[in-house]
Amino acid sequence: MKQPKGFLRGRLGWFTLSILMALVSLTGACGSSETALPPADATYEVEGTIQRIGGSQGAYAEIVIRHRSITDFRNREGEVVGMESMAMPFAVASEIPVEGLAIGDPVSVAFEVRWEADPVLLVTGLELLPPGTRIDFGNSEAGPVETEGTEASATGDSDGADESEPEVEADAI
């Protein structure tokens, strides 16, 4: 009850061919979205924290990253103008898993800039930094998050009926 050799070879040949065809169509599909993008005008690496996940820019996932200042950032004309620390939306390349990210995660990202393309900002590399890593955002935005809380309780000294009035201050006054 042996299969004729020719039959086996024929099956294998067909199988191999179908795999090859599948591979070709797969790489074709992957390549099509990426070959649509022109060469990047510039590439940068920067650290930051994840601010928002779940948006999209066309076919790309979108994440918002609060990034550190980028001192060598070049504008559309190619002049080094730098970029201050800020929260900024990025498209994310399809090969980068967004699912595992959480708000507040410290990350290091590599991103490409294409001034005349869509998306303009595309994350092509993403590395999770160890939990608890403190990202230094300079003096622009890092401070206010904590001072706001202090100010809010400091302004509650007027009459008291307003909001959550800190008991400590009420006693002090």
Ligand SMILES: [Cu+2]
């Ligand atoms: Cu920015």
